[in-house]
Amino acid sequence: MSEFKLHILGCGSATPSLRHLPSCQVVEYRGQLLMIDCGEGAQLSMRRMGLKFSRLTHIFISHLHGDHCFGLPGLLSTLALHQTGGTVTVHTFAEGARLFKEMIDYFCRERSYELKFDIIDPAKAQTVLDLPGLTVESFPLRHRVPAVGFIFREKPKPLHLRGDMVKFHNVPVSQMKAIKEGADFINEDGKTIPNAMLTTPADRSYTYAYCSDTVYTPALAKIVEEADLLYHEATYADDAADKARARGHSTASEAARIASLAHVRRLVIGHYSKAYNTEERHLSEARRIFPDTMAANEGMTIPIDCRHQL
Amino acid sequence: MSEFKLHILGCGSATPSLRHLPSCQVVEYRGQLLMIDCGEGAQLSMRRMGLKFSRLTHIFISHLHGDHCFGLPGLLSTLALHQTGGTVTVHTFAEGARLFKEMIDYFCRERSYELKFDIIDPAKAQTVLDLPGLTVESFPLRHRVPAVGFIFREKPKPLHLRGDMVKFHNVPVSQMKAIKEGADFINEDGKTIPNAMLTTPADRSYTYAYCSDTVYTPALAKIVEEADLLYHEATYADDAADKARARGHSTASEAARIASLAHVRRLVIGHYSKAYNTEERHLSEARRIFPDTMAANEGMTIPIDCRHQL
Numbered sequence: 001m002s003e004f005k006l007h008i009l010g011c012g013s014a015t016p017s018l019r020h021l022p023s024c025q026v027v028e029y030r031g032q033l034l035m036i037d038c039g040e041g042a043q044l045s046m047r048r049m050g051l052k053f054s055r056l057t058h059i060f061i062s063h064l065h066g067d068h069c070f071g072l073p074g075l076l077s078t079l080a081l082h083q084t085g086g087t088v089t090v091h092t093f094a095e096g097a098r099l100f101k102e103m104i105d106y107f108c109r110e111r112s113y114e115l116k117f118d119i120i121d122p123a124k125a126q127t128v129l130d131l132p133g134l135t136v137e138s139f140p141l142r143h144r145v146p147a148v149g150f151i152f153r154e155k156p157k158p159l160h161l162r163g164d165m166v167k168f169h170n171v172p173v174s175q176m177k178a179i180k181e182g183a184d185f186i187n188e189d190g191k192t193i194p195n196a197m198l199t200t201p202a203d204r205s206y207t208y209a210y211c212s213d214t215v216y217t218p219a220l221a222k223i224v225e226e227a228d229l230l231y232h233e234a235t236y237a238d239d240a241a242d243k244a245r246a247r248g249h250s251t252a253s254e255a256a257r258i259a260s261l262a263h264v265r266r267l268v269i270g271h272y273s274k275a276y277n278t279e280e281r282h283l284s285e286a287r288r289i290f291p292d293t294m295a296a297n298e299g300m301t302i303p304i305d306c307r308h309q310l
Numbered sequence: 311m312s313e314f315k316l317h318i319l320g321c322g323s324a325t326p327s328l329r330h331l332p333s334c335q336v337v338e339y340r341g342q343l344l345m346i347d348c349g350e351g352a353q354l355s356m357r358r359m360g361l362k363f364s365r366l367t368h369i370f371i372s373h374l375h376g377d378h379c380f381g382l383p384g385l386l387s388t389l390a391l392h393q394t395g396g397t398v399t400v401h402t403f404a405e406g407a408r409l410f411k412e413m414i415d416y417f418c419r420e421r422s423y424e425l426k427f428d429i430i431d432p433a434k435a436q437t438v439l440d441l442p443g444l445t446v447e448s449f450p451l452r453h454r455v456p457a458v459g460f461i462f463r464e465k466p467k468p469l470h471l472r473g474d475m476v477k478f479h480n481v482p483v484s485q486m487k488a489i490k491e492g493a494d495f496i497n498e499d500g501k502t503i504p505n506a507m508l509t510t511p512a513d514r515s516y517t518y519a520y521c522s523d524t525v526y527t528p529a530l531a532k533i534v535e536e537a538d539l540l541y542h543e544a545t546y547a548d549d550a551a552d553k554a555r556a557r558g559h560s561t562a563s564e565a566a567r568i569a570s571l572a573h574v575r576r577l578v579i580g581h582y583s584k585a586y587n588t589e590e591r592h593l594s595e596a597r598r599i600f601p602d603t604m605a606a607n608e609g610m611t612i613p614i615d616c617r618h619q620l
């Protein structure tokens with residue numbers, strides 16, 4: 001069972017249409033829910049997808065355009081009716097923290113949980129969250145306003161102990177943690193048993209990268225390199241490449257080019273302009289460049305820790 | 311065809327559920343759309359119901375609880391992408407105007423329409439809008455925070471000229487407006503023709519009254535007296551009458567009692583607590599007291615200028 005997956009709650013752009021909701025995703029990591037962007041209706045989508053409010057601990061806002069954050073007041077108010085104790089941290093730029101804090105302090109004075117705001121500097125790459133097992137980093141994107149992407153990166157996992165060798169060398173329990181982290185073992189006779197004799201390789205650590213909204217920026221490829229899953233906005237298809245550039249957005253082909261340059265395993269595109277009635281063009285244009293492309297859709301869940309090469 | 315009708319966009323309470331959206335209604339009057347309350351998702355509901363953004367001119371907020379106004383930032387931003395010219399006025403309390411103005415000034419600096427805020431004093435009854443043919447009045451409700459209801463009242467309509475008599479008495483066109491408004495006619499010989507000889511009665515003027523959120527307040531009956539349609543909140547059924555009182559809400563029976571005391575023509579109830587899975591109880595309890603009761607539901611349109619007694 002997947003312990004690290006992505007839920008798509010909204011993948012439209014600008015104004016919500018009857019086809020797509022504004023931007024919102026939830027990264028589920030070992031039972032915790034980490035939200036990325038919070039477009040209007042996010043709380044309703046959580047309900048619809050059966051994502052429990054009580055498991056939501058962090059919300060990351062990529063930039064201060066309404067279609068990425070207007071769901072915050074409603075969601076943060078609703079949490080007050082459900083959350084008992086616990087802390088929810090909103091990671092956003094200073095101005096967003098000020099505006100939403102004022103709003104929520106007025107409308108939701110009595111909160112049953114602790115609400116924190118953590119300030120992201122949009123100008124630099126930084127670690128914005130450090131959990132056991134996972135870090136979240138932000139990095140600058142290029143859009144009409146300051147914007148950042150996020151990388152959810154699993155930390156290196158412990159090596160696997162070889163049961164037979166642990167038994168053979170009489171490894172005491174007290175030593176096991178160090179060995180799983182790579183230490184050699186010195187037995188009672190003072191003899192060093194090299195780590196490689198006692199362990200098999202650790203499980204792979206997985207990475208999810210989120211890039212929205214951004215104009216095509218080849219330098220991003222280095223940052224999201226070898227991600228297991230990359231979400232890259234694809235507001236337009238090739239027919240509107242000029243419009244994409246002018247508005248600080250990308251085409252599906254450009255998203256695929258980043259995926260290809262970055263050697264990611266899989267790409268998921270979204271943030272579709274409502275000018276399109278289907279995403280078939282986006283998808284076929286992207287797949288020509290990067291075959292392992294999916295088109296995001298509301299309600300979709302994608303495992304990030306997918307063991308098989310697709 | 312109805313020129314004066316009510317669209318139900320959301321009729322749930324507190325947190326949106328999978329059954330109901332938070333409070334939002336649109337009064338359609340001769341093609342203009344006048345919104346009452348603007349819960350999260352209002353803009354999407356407008357799209358869903360085919361209500362054109364360009365026809366929206368006024369938004370009335372009954373009180374500053376999130377489930378009655380968190381759709382404002384999204385709606386007002388989306389209007390900027392659709393509205394070309396024109397004015398949209400948000401009628402709300404001073405603190406709401408301050409908070410939402412700040413929000414929208416940050417997120418939607420460049421607006422293609424004029425956005426005005428008009429301050430409602432929650433402590434008194436007042437006319438908040440005077441249109442040709444219609445006035446909108448606010449009046450205090452009793453809730454946990456300051457709250458007002460609204461009455462949409464058609465002005466008296468002109469009398470109908472009797473074609474035969476107009477011809478017989480040689481009434482010039484220049485006099486017709488005054489006669490339709492009730493004046494007598496003095497003919498060329500200086501003889502007074504009484505108005506009643508020249509006209510038949512005006513069409514009936516219709517009234518819609520909105521009461522949400524409020525605790526049961528019999529004095530409201532006088533204010534909404536003889537409304538053609540009364541919306542009264544009915545958060546709870548009889549089983550939770552104590553809870554209703556404690557939380558500043560009403561039961562369906564209490565809504566019906568107001569309708570009965572006020573001799574309104576029809577009652578529509580809504581603002582259902584999400585504790586209920588159906589509104590059957592609300593409806594049957596209300597109908598026991600006031601038979602002409604409807605249960606509001608998203609997507610419903612109700613003519614206010616309904617000529618027939620139902």
